[in-house]
Structure formats: structure tokens, C-alpha cells
Amino acid sequence: MSKNPYMLFQIPLTYDVDKQQIERTYFRLQKEFHPDRYRHVSSLEHEAAKVQSGHINTAFRILNDPIDRAKSLLEAHQETMDDAIEDPDFLMDIMELQETLEAQPSVSFYESLVERRQKIEETLRTAFLNKDLKTAKQALLKLKYLDNLVKDGKKKLSLEGDAKEIQKDLSTSQ
Amino acid sequence: MSELLQLVEPGTTRDPHADAQSGVVGIDLGTTNSLVATLIEGTPQIIPDLDTGARLLPSVVSYLEDQDAPIVGKEVGGTTFRSIKRLIGKGLDDIEHSLPWEASASQEGPDVIYLQAGSKTKTPIEISADILKMLKKRAEAWLKHPVKQAVITVPAYFDEAARMATKQAAHLAGLNVLRLINEPTAAAYAYGLDKNVEGVYAVYDLGGGTFDFSVLKLSKGIFQVLATSGNRDLGGDDFDRALADMFLKERNRDEKLSPSQYADMLHAVRSFKENLGQTVDLRLEINGVVSQHTLPPAKQKQVWSGLINDTLTLVKATLDDIFLSPSDVKGIILVGGSTRFDILRKEIESLFGRPPLTDLNPDETVALGAALQAESLTHGSEHLLLDVTPLSLGLEMMGGVVEKIIHRNTPLPVSKTQEFTTYQNNQTGMQLHVVQGEREFSKDCRSLGHFELTGIPPGVAGSARIQVTYSLDADGLLTVEAMETQTKTRQHIHIKPTYGLDDKKIRHLIEDSLIHGQDDMKTRLLESARLDGKRVLQGLENLIKNNPDLLQDADSEKIHEAVKQFKDILQQSNRDLIIAEQKKLEKTCHAFVESCMNIRVQQALDGRNIENYKES
Numbered sequence: 198m199s200k201n202p203y204m205l206f207q208i209p210l211t212y213d214v215d216k217q218q219i220e221r222t223y224f225r226l227q228k229e230f231h232p233d234r235y236r237h238v239s240s241l242e243h244e245a246a247k248v249q250s251g252h253i254n255t256a257f258r259i260l261n262d263p264i265d266r267a268k269s270l271l272e273a274h275q276e277t278m279d280d281a282i283e284d285p286d287f288l289m290d291i292m293e294l295q296e297t298l299e300a301q302p303s304v305s306f307y308e309s310l311v312e313r314r315q316k317i318e319e320t321l322r323t324a325f326l327n328k329d330l331k332t333a334k335q336a337l338l339k340l341k342y343l344d345n346l347v348k349d350g351k352k353k354l355s356l357e358g359d360a361k362e363i364q365k366d367l368s369t370s371q
Numbered sequence: 372m373s374e375l376l377q378l379v380e381p382g383t384t385r386d387p388h389a390d391a392q393s394g395v396v397g398i399d400l401g402t403t404n405s406l407v408a409t410l411i412e413g414t415p416q417i418i419p420d421l422d423t424g425a426r427l428l429p430s431v432v433s434y435l436e437d438q439d440a441p442i443v444g445k446e447v448g449g450t451t452f453r454s455i456k457r458l459i460g461k462g463l464d465d466i467e468h469s470l471p472w473e474a475s476a477s478q479e480g481p482d483v484i485y486l487q488a489g490s491k492t493k494t495p496i497e498i499s500a501d502i503l504k505m506l507k508k509r510a511e512a513w514l515k516h517p518v519k520q521a522v523i524t525v526p527a528y529f530d531e532a533a534r535m536a537t538k539q540a541a542h543l544a545g546l547n548v549l550r551l552i553n554e555p556t557a558a559a560y561a562y563g564l565d566k567n568v569e570g571v572y573a574v575y576d577l578g579g580g581t582f583d584f585s586v587l588k589l590s591k592g593i594f595q596v597l598a599t600s601g602n603r604d605l606g607g608d609d610f611d612r613a614l615a616d617m618f619l620k621e622r623n624r625d626e627k628l629s630p631s632q633y634a635d636m637l638h639a640v641r642s643f644k645e646n647l648g649q650t651v652d653l654r655l656e657i658n659g660v661v662s663q664h665t666l667p668p669a670k671q672k673q674v675w676s677g678l679i680n681d682t683l684t685l686v687k688a689t690l691d692d693i694f695l696s697p698s699d700v701k702g703i704i705l706v707g708g709s710t711r712f713d714i715l716r717k718e719i720e721s722l723f724g725r726p727p728l729t730d731l732n733p734d735e736t737v738a739l740g741a742a743l744q745a746e747s748l749t750h751g752s753e754h755l756l757l758d759v760t761p762l763s764l765g766l767e768m769m770g771g772v773v774e775k776i777i778h779r780n781t782p783l784p785v786s787k788t789q790e791f792t793t794y795q796n797n798q799t800g801m802q803l804h805v806v807q808g809e810r811e812f813s814k815d816c817r818s819l820g821h822f823e824l825t826g827i828p829p830g831v832a833g834s835a836r837i838q839v840t841y842s843l844d845a846d847g848l849l850t851v852e853a854m855e856t857q858t859k860t861r862q863h864i865h866i867k868p869t870y871g872l873d874d875k876k877i878r879h880l881i882e883d884s885l886i887h888g889q890d891d892m893k894t895r896l897l898e899s900a901r902l903d904g905k906r907v908l909q910g911l912e913n914l915i916k917n918n919p920d921l922l923q924d925a926d927s928e929k930i931h932e933a934v935k936q937f938k939d940i941l942q943q944s945n946r947d948l949i950i951a952e953q954k955k956l957e958k959t960c961h962a963f964v965e966s967c968m969n970i971r972v973q974q975a976l977d978g979r980n981i982e983n984y985k986e987s
Contacts, residue, residue: 224593228755232784232845236748247844251786258781355691 202256202266203273210273212325214260223257264344267321267337276330282338291342298350307350314343394518395749396510397741398546399554400502400525400537402456402579402606403708405430406738407506409514410746415561415739421512427734428509430455432501434488441498443505450488453634454608455502457580458484458495459540460533467604468612471634482532496536500543507544521546522745524737526581527553527761528601530817531807534847549748550846554578555585556596556758557740558706562731563589564743564754571597571699573690575719575727576706576737577682580606584686586693586700595757598780600689605682607641607709610675614666615640617674618655622662632657647671647712671714679718686722692780703727706736757782764841764849767804767813769794770898776841779809786842793837794906796913797829801837805851811894824853826860832906897946904941904953908934911960914967921966933959 203210206222228234230249235242259265268278282288297306317340324333397415399406404427407418417426425444433442435449442449450472458466462481463474473487477494485492503523510518523546525537534551541548555574563572569589576583583601587594615636619626628636636657643653643666653664666674690697703719705727710716720726746752759780765773766789776787793801801824808816827835836856843849852863911934915922922930933956940952957964 220590224590224595227757228593231755231757233748233755234751236751247784248786250845251784251842254782254785255787355688 200252200256201273202259202269205252205256206260208260210270212267212270212322214266216261219257219260223253226253263318264337264341267325267333267340270325271330271334271337274330276334278334278337280334280338283335284339287339287342291346294346298346298353302350302353304354307347307354310343310347310350314340314347317343394511394514394516395520395549395745396506396518396522397557397738397743397745398503398506398521398523399557399738399741400456400499400523400540401430401737402454402581402608403430404428404579404734405502405506406735407510408735408738408742409510410742415742415746417735417738418510418513420509428502428505430502432498434491434493436489441501443501450491452486452488452493452498454580455495455498457604457606457608458486459499460530460536461495469630469633471630482536496540497543499537499540503541503544503546507546519545519547520549520745520749522549522741522748523551524554524557524741525551526576526578526601526603527555527583527585527599528581528603530603530762531819532817533603549745552741552744552756553583553585553596553599553758553761554581554737555583555599555706556587556594556756557738557744558704558731558736559585559587559589559596559740560594560743560754560756561736561740562704562728563587563594565731565739568702570701571695572702572704573686573700573723574704574706575682575686575710576601577709577715578606578707579709580604580608582606582682582685584682584689586689586695592754593757594754595782596759596780597695598689598693599759599761600685600692601761602681602685605678607644607707608637609678610709610712611637611641611644613674613678614644618653618662618664621664622655622657622660624660626658626660628657645708645711668714671712675712675714676718679715683718683722697723704731704736705729705733708734758845759783760785760843760847762807762817763809764819764843765806765808765813765816766791766839767806770902771812771814772898773806773808773811773813773816776839777843781843783847784842784844786840788838788840791837791839792833793827793830793835794832795909796832798832798835799827799829800825801827801853803839803851803853805841805849819849820851822851822853822862824855824860824862826858827855828857897944897949900946900949900953901941904937904949907953907957908937908941911956911964914964918967922963926963930960930963 206219206226208214208219208222227250230246230253232243232246232250235246259269271278294310298310317336321333321336321340324330324336395409396418397408399408406427408415409418410416419426420428428444431444431446431451431453432455433445433447433449433451435442435447438449452472458470460482461484463476463484465482466474466484470486475485475487477483477485483494483496485494486498487493507518507521521541523537523541525534529537529551537551538548555576558574558576559572562568569591571586571588574583574585574587576585581601581603582605583599585599586597588597589595615633618636618640619628636655639653639655643650647666651666653666655662655664687697690700700723703723703725705716705719710727710733716727716729743752743754744756747754747756759782760777761779763775763779764777765775768774774789776789777785791801802821803824804813804821805819806813806816807819810816824837827837838854838856840852840854841849842852850863852861854861911930915930915934937952937956940949943949
């Protein structure tokens with residue numbers, strides 16, 4: 198099992214992290230453990246470095262991703278993520294949002310999704326600040342839903358943009 | 372490799388003459404031209420031909436009837452092959468343009484073709500090997516010692532078959548490939564070290580046959596690739612073809628050119644294109660008919676803007692993927708001879724808001740970067756290249772849907788584990804199909820290999836826990852391991868590509884996934900609804916079979932009817948209907964299922980083994 202990213206990068210257990218510091222640590226660790234630096238040394242160390250370097254890459258990715266980072270922060274607090282959402286209205290809301298996104302995606306609707314996502318992230322941030330892990334867990338569960346919606350929304354909007362461009366290309370070439 | 376095993380602290384500086392003695396080179400095996408470079412006293416340098424001083428070696432190979440050895444670098448009659456890189460790792464079906472050579476399907480495999488050179492039969496791998504041999508000879512003549520190892524550059528978007536074929540060509544040429552590195556990465560490496568710059572840089576690499584775009588962050592000796600994308604079938608050759616076709620139209624004659632006439636015309640058009648700075652006028656003579664053509668900038672734009680837009684669409688999508696905008700890019704490094712047009716440079720400038728960097732020779736940067744990486748891999752260096760995998764790696768699920776395990780643009784090395792479960796009751800084996808690509812369905816991705824995990828303890832569907840781990844090392848080699856967690860039964864394979872995927876499909880992998888994303892998603896959703904439906908149906912049928920006495924006469928008819936009806940609905944392609952009808956079916960059978968469950972609980976409490984009460 199790989200080490201918790203917070204432990205590996207030796208950073209304080211907070212939701213907000215110093216990305217520049219993380220990148221500096223990432224580069225420093227990779228300079229030390231990347232397998233290419235051991236290729237000419239010995240195959241044994243090369244193999245070991247491969248594993249380490251992989252962990253460092255994974256940890257770096259997790260620390261840069263709000264959801265995975267929150268999850269590993271909870272894990273660092275010995276919390277597991279097997280809870281369910283305790284707010285049934287929220288799930289109903291999500292279903293409605295999904296339907297709207299499917300039926301009539303628009304930039305303004307997308308922006309409202311981004312805003313909702315930000316609000317939940319704010320709740321998550323505050324919960325972590327107050328060491329209220331129960332609230333943090335619920336907020337994280339919700340954040341996952343909103344995050345997926347935002348991603349879907351972005352995909353949908355960019356797809357439509359592309360489709361328009363293709364249409365345009367076709368009409369100009371004729 | 373054993374000769375290289377020397378104990379050196381990582382990052383220590385090496386003996387400045389060591390590289391020259393060990394014979395390690397960097398090679399840019401290009402569509403139009405190839406180059407070889409090495410480090411001389413710590414500085415990468417192109418190795419010129421000892422006699423002529425030429426730095427570029429045209430990627431042109433001629434085979435003569437009366438001579439075994441090929442002539443590389445110039446056309447001397449016989450059969451001449453050009454742009455052979457466009458054919459490497461491809462089967463006959465994958466070739467979109469008619470070839471000026473006689474080509475046929477080979478017995479080597481679906482991704483190799485035979486080309487006829489008089490009475491000789493050659494594969495693109497052998498022809499590439501002849502170019503590599505020539506580069507090796509050039510380096511050995513100049514360095515005065517044998518050269519055995521090389522870093523060879525490939526387009527970032529080369530698929531596994533093309534990479535494998537390139538390695539085989541090197542092998543045939545007597546070169547051990549230290550690593551294949553991506554051309555744009557090599558260019559950025561050379562540029563960053565030469566100019567000692569920091570920040571986010573992009574590489575726009577338009578070669579003779581391929582287009583690559585990469586974004587890198589350069590910081591204190593680290594070259595971190597953030598994203599890479601490309602199109603392996605878009606290059607300068609296509610610009611030539613577009614131009615030639617326009618000129619043919621202008622001649623306004625109903626003429627049929629033979630493949631070799633067309634090849635000659637392309638040749639003329641290419642040199643015209645390369646000299647556009649000097650003249651915009653061209654005189655063409657085909658079948659004794661002369662025509663005059665002119666190509667002022669406005670007309671250049673007209674003929675090439677479609678191709679340029681194709682590249683810029685990919686550029687924008689790649690930046691978007693990593694949440695960057697064009698203005699975040701500090702410099703755009705141009706690579707490849709095809710980036711010399713003014714109109715292309717202007718389009719790039721208008722997208723990024725700054726002119727592209729032109730202070731490095733776009734033909735030579737890639738080979739210099741390869742030499743630097745070769746040095747780093749054999750002797751160590753203070754610099755480190757952190758590359759990414761350009762294509763996603765996934766596992767085929769039920770219904771042909773691909774679950775991506777390692778996403779594209781993931782830094783290497785990487786190891787990722789995901790848990791899967793059984794689909795049927797008492798399933799003791801599992802077929803794993805490893806694929807590469809961005810599309811939702813495995814049939815649209817490249818198949819890399821199949822393997823089977825056996826010895827799964829029998830149990831109800833969904834009860835087994837199978838951990839599948841994908842490990843991709845810095846050389847791009849993939850290892851897949853599957854483990855059943857209860858018995859720790861393991862199965863693992865080193866993936867060697869199983870050739871045979873239609874390259875036409877790979878060609879526009881990313882663009883396709885952008886364009887067809889919506890269709891894919893719809894089909895995927897339908898498949899998953901069907902799968903759910905089938906599971907429910909299967910469970911229900913087992914219950915019916917095992918509990919005939921629980922089915923009361925009145926219910927029996929209703930339930931049988933509902934099951935029959937639902938089977939028909941599963942055949943239809945209406946997801947909403949499937950979901951709605953499944954709910955109805957569940958409702959109809961609710962009481963029956965509940966009584967079955969009651970019995971089961973009772974039996975479990977009675978201490979009877981549930982296994983004896985198997986659902987199937």
C-alpha cells in the first residue's frame with residue numbers, strides 16, 4: 198500500500214494546500230526517485246525507484262485534485278468513506294439537474310452548476326477547518342456529484358461548440 | 372546492457388569524454404529527413420556526413436536490381452522509397468492514399484505490408500532499418516568507434532504497432548534502443564537546455580507525415596510534460612497533396628495521372644512549397660502539357676487553412692484538457708520543416724497572442740534532444756524528463772465498454788489498481804482484454820492483449836473481488852496483473868501488442884472521441900441499462916427455477932408473462948423503456964422475490980449451507 202499523500206509530501210493536514218510547495222516537493226522527490234536516475238546504477242535500484250516514483254506521481258495527482266485530496270485527508274484522519282448521503286432532497290436535486298443538463302444545456306445553466314459546486318466546496322473547506330469530519334464527509338459526497346455534473350456540462354458545451362465549428366467548415370468548403 | 376553497469380551516484384557529472392567513447396547517439400528518424408546527434412563535451416551536436424558535411428539525411432532509399440546494398444539519401448534510379456515512415460506499423464487496409472509502389476499484404480502480420488522493389492520484396496521496417504544503418508555508419512565514421520545504442524524519436528501519437536515496428540527496424544540496423552522518446556518532448560528538452568528557460572512551453576511539431584502538440588513545464592532542470600496529443604496522419608505531405616490537387620484542377624484537363632506521375636508532381640510541388648519565400652510562381656509540365664500556376668499568400672490560406680485549422684483544434688483541446696489557455700504559454704517551439712510557412716506562423720501567433728519561437732533550427736532540435744536523453748539514460752544527468760502516456764489504457768467490460776484504468780497524460784511511471792467483480796454466479800474465470808485508446812468501446816480502441824484469470828472461488832455474482840493493476844514504466848512498457856483477493860490467485864502479463872486493429876480507427880482517436888463522444892455515451896448508457904436488465908432477468912429466472920412451489924398459480928402466469936415481455940424489450944434500443952419496464956417487472960415480482968428471500972434467510976438460520984441453495 199502506498200503512503201498517504203499528505204504523509205509522503207509532508208504537508209500540513211489541511212484541505213487548502215500550497216500548490217507551489219507541492220510542485221517543488223514533487224520535483225525534488227522525482228529528481229531523487231525517478232527510475233531514469235537509476236538506470237545506469239543497478240537494475241535492483243531501478244526497480245525499486247520505479248515503485249517509489251509511481252507513488253510520488255500518484256500522490257502528486259491526488260494532492261492536485263480537490264476530491265481525491267479531501268478523501269485522503271479524511272483517510273489521514275482515520276476516517277473511511279463508506280457513508281451514504283443523508284440528505285434525500287439533495288439526490289432529487291441532482292437528478293433534476295441531470296435532466297436539465299441532458300435536455301437543455303446552456304452556458305448560464307453550466308455557470309449555475311459551477312457556482313453550486315463552489316458552494317459545496319466552501320462547506321467542505323469550512324468543515325475541515327472546524328475539524329467537523331462528519332460534515333466534511335457529507336460535503337465530499339455531494340461535491341463528487343456536482344463535480345461530475347460540471348464535467349459533463351463542460352463536455353456537452355464543448356461538444357456542441359465543436360459541432361458548430363464542423364458545420365461551419367462544411368459550409369465554407371462548399 | 373551489462374557494459375553499462377557502472378556505479379555512479381545519480382546526478383553526478385560524468386567524465387566529459389565518456390559519451391564519445393560509449394557510442395550513444397540520438398536519432399530523429401523523420402518522414403522526409405533523418406538526423407543523428409551525439410554529445411560532444413557536454414553539448415549535443417548533429418553528426419555530419421564525414422565526406423560531404425551534410426547534416427540532414429533525406430529519408431529516401433533506392434534499391435537497384437544489380438546491387439544488394441541500397442542507396443540511402445538520394446534517388447539513383449531503381450525503385451525509390453520516400454516518406455516510408457507513413458507506412459510503418461500499418462497494414463494494407465490502413466493506407467489511405469494510393470502508393471506509387473506495388474504493395475501487397477504481408478505474411479508478417481496485419482500491420483506490415485510488402486513493397487515491391489523490382490524483384491526484391493521489402494517491408495517498411497526493412498526500409499527504415501536501411502536509413503538507420505546509414506545513420507549509424509555516418510556516426511561511426513565521424514566518431515571513429517562503434518555505435519551500438521540509440522534513443523530514437525517517434526511522433527508522440529505513434530501507436531503501439533508503429534513503435535514496435537520502429538524498434539524492430541533499429542534492431543535490424545544493429546542498434547539497441549535505449550528508449551523511444553516523443554519528438555515534441557525531445558525538442559522541448561533541447562530547447563529548454565539550450566536557452567535555459569523556465570515556465571510553460573508548447574511544442575508545435577508538424578513533420579512530413581505527422582502532427583504532434585505537447586505542453587511542458589520547464590523548471591530547474593525538470594522537464595515535465597503536462598499533455599500531449601496529435602494526429603499521425605497529418606503532415607507536410609498533406610499540404611503538398613492539397614496543393615497538387617488544386618493545381619490539377621487549375622489545369623482544367625480531364626487527365627489521369629499514374630501513381631508515379633503523381634509522385635513526381637508531388638515532388639515538384641514540395642520543392643516549390645519549400646521555396647515559397649523566393650517565388651510564388653510554378654511551371655508544371657505533365658504529359659507534355661505545360662501549365663503556369665501562382666500561389667500568393669491569400670491563395671495559400673485558401674488551400675491550407677483547413678489543414679491548419681485541424682491542427683489548431685487539437686491544440687485548443689489539449690490546452691483545455693489541462694485547464695490552460697493559450698495565453699498561459701510562454702513560448703511556442705516550432706518543430707518540423709512544415710512549420711516554415713508564413714501563413715501557419717501567423718495563425719499560431721493569432722491563437723497564442725505571441726509569435727512562435729524561431730531561434731532554433733526546426734529540423735535539428737529533435738535529434739539534439741534525443742542525444743541529450745541518450746546521454747541521460749546511459750550516464751545520468753542533472754536533468755530529468757518527466758513524460759506522460761499519450762493514450763489511455765483500459766480494460767474491456769461486459770458489453771464491450773472500456774473502463775479506463777490509466778488515463779492519457781498520466782505521468783510515468785504509474786501503477787494503478789482497480790477492483791472488479793464477477794458477472795455470473797459461480798464464475799471461476801475471467802477474461803481480461805487490455806486496450807489502448809480514448810473511445811468508449813473496445814472495438815474502437817487498439818487491442819493490446821488478452822489474458823485469463825482462473826481459480827476464482829465459486830460464489831454468487833458480484834461476490835468475488837478481483838484487483839486489476841496496470842503498471843506502466845518510464846519506457847512505456849505495460850504490465851497487467853489480476854488478483855483474486857480471497858485466494859490471492861494471481862495472473863500477470865507483460866503486454867506486447869497483439870497487432871491487427873484497424874489503424875484508420877486509431878488515426879483520429881482523440882478527434883473521434885470528441886466528435887462521437889455523444890453517440891458513444893448514448894450507446895454506453897443503453898448497454899449498461901441492458902446489462903442491468905439482463906442481471907435482473909437472470910436472477911429472477913434462477914429464483915423461478917429453484918422455487919417452483921412458491922409460485923402461486925395466479926402469480927405464476929403474471930410473472931411468466933412479465934418475464935417474457937421484458938425479454939422482448941431488452942432487444943429494443945430504447946433505454947428509457949428498458950428502465951421503466953424493469954421497474955414494472957420488479958414490482959410485479961416483488962412478492963415472489965420476497966418470499967424466496969424469506970426462505971433463504973430461514974435456511975441460513977437453520978444452518979443450511981447457502982451454497983446448497985445455489986441460484987444456479
